[in-house]
Amino acid sequence: MREGSAGFRVPLTRVTISPGDRLAAFLIEVTRDRMGIIRDITDVLRDLGLNLHNISAYAEGGRGAIYLVVNVSGKPESIVSDIRNKFSSIDGIGRILYQVSEKDGLLIDTLNFPLMRYDDRIFTLTKEAWKTLTSDLTAILGSEAYHAIIYRIGYEMGKGFAENYVDIARRAGIEEPMDVIRYVMSGMLAASGWGRSSLEIGENSLRIKIEENLEAEASPKSNEPSCYFTKGVITGALTRILRSPVEVRETRCKAAGDEYCEFIVRY
Secondary structure, three states: OOOOOOOOOOOOOOEEEOOOOOEEEEEEEEOOOOOOHHHHHHHHHHHOOOEEEEEEEEEEOOEEEEEEEEEOOOOOOOHHHHHHHHHHOOOOEEEEEEEEOOEOOEEEOOOOOOOEEOOEEOOOOOHHHHHHHHHHHHHHHOHHHHHHHHHHHHHHHHHHHHHHHHHHHHHOOOOOHHHHHHHHHHHHHHHOOOOEEEEEEEOOEEEEEEEOOHHHHHOOOOOOOOOHHHHHHHHHHHHHHHOOOOEEEEEEOHHHOOOOEEEEEEO
């Protein structure tokens, strides 16, 4: 169960803007996850009179990482070393990396490079970049060839995505293929920025509804369903997860004037 799109969110690319301020970022290794570790970190900052701009944390299997940005304006040059030393004394904390803003007021996170989703390296692509890429390919190749190629690319990527979905499911104790689809694949479409999906399971069939589908929103208006890449991703992913061929048909499409995209899967 989840709510719809929020009007607020945490940016994927961590950029901290605070005009005129000297900023410092810390990437902290957590070697033993325990209750109170974030409180201990914020206590250090409070005792040093520092303002916390943002903080994010991740842990799995008792280990993880914490990323935070603090305002160190007006503090001596030694403040970064002081922070590191005090963080190092906290139980459960291992290595500590840091980054100081090269230009006051702006800090762009490079500590978390490369950008990872579990064990897969990823990069970001804007909707406008996707729109330009696909429109140029259509102009060069023609619609029919473009649709065939982009579907095939989606199919192969979908198989790769599915390996990631299965691994995430395994780590969460999920084994049944349909549960991988229900609990992992559906959510990952939104987590990857592609669209918010919902799933209806029938007898040897699935109905996948995708709202705010990036491909449809970046595509020119069409008289018929035209999300060939998304169709390919779904086909490839489900073929891998179910270990058998599937037939996917797009029955509704936002690019064709519908409120959302809908895919019917037979297996």
